Amino acid sequence: MSxxxxxxxxxxxxxxxxxxxxxxxxxxxxxxxxxxxPDTGAWTLVINEETRRRLGLALEGSVTSTLADGSTxxxxxxxxxxxxxxxxxxxxxxxxxxxxxxVLLGALPLEAMDxxxxxxxxxxxxVHGNQPVHxxxxxxxxxxxxxxxxxx
Numbered sequence: 001m002s003x004x005x006x007x008x009x010x011x012x013x014x015x016x017x018x019x020x021x022x023x024x025x026x027x028x029x030x031x032x033x034x035x036x037x038p039d040t041g042a043w044t045l046v047i048n049e050e051t052r053r054r055l056g057l058a059l060e061g062s063v064t065s066t067l068a069d070g071s072t073x074x075x076x077x078x079x080x081x082x083x084x085x086x087x088x089x090x091x092x093x094x095x096x097x098x099x100x101x102x103v104l105l106g107a108l109p110l111e112a113m114d115x116x117x118x119x120x121x122x123x124x125x126x127v128h129g130n131q132p133v134h135x136x137x138x139x140x141x142x143x144x145x146x147x148x149x150x151x152x
Contacts, residue, residue: 004122005035006085008105010047012055013080013091030056034103038117038124041068042106045083045094051103052096057081065095085124088113 011031018024032054039046052059057078066072076096083090083105090112110116110124118125 002122003037005037005102006105006124007033008036008103009033009082009084010045010051010055010094010103011082011084012057013082014058015056016082030054036103036105038110038115039104040107040110040117042104044106044108045081045092046097046100046102046104046106047078047081047094048100048103049096049098052076052078052094055081057094059096060093063095083109083113085113085115088115088126 009031011029015024015029019026019029032051034051059076060079062074062076064072064074075098078094078096080091081094083092085105090109092109092112114127115124116127117123
């Protein structure tokens with residue numbers, strides 16, 4: 001399978017909260033539309049330094065990551081960023097690989113938006129169809145229910 005890209009919008013989640021609370025006007029919410037490469041081998045959203053700066057995302061620490069070639073390195077981890085693909089979204093931290101050529105949309109954001117890679121048509125598609133879903137599941141032998149909510 002070859003690689004492909006999907007258009008996503010990344011938005012600074014702190015800016016969204018500040019606008020909602022009247023601290024900044026909606027027009028000052030920082031967002032970028034970008035072509036990202038879905039990568040089920042990556043765990044999270046991976047952005048480069050330029051994208052982090054454009055979004056005004058603060059770093060909240062760093063993590064050790066293993067690269068595709070097996071080497072390890074420490075990379076910065078951002079504050080929350082809203083990731084939107086069509087009518088689905090999730091909010092997560094991003095890993096900053098300073099000189100990365102591609103934005104990677106990893107397994108965790110794909111799962112959070114109930115998306116999977118369609119290798120035949122080289123596109124993203126909903127795991128449970130075209131509508132975001134709410135999945136109820138049992139937590140072992142406990143009578144409690146867990147709820148996964150996917151909102152667009």
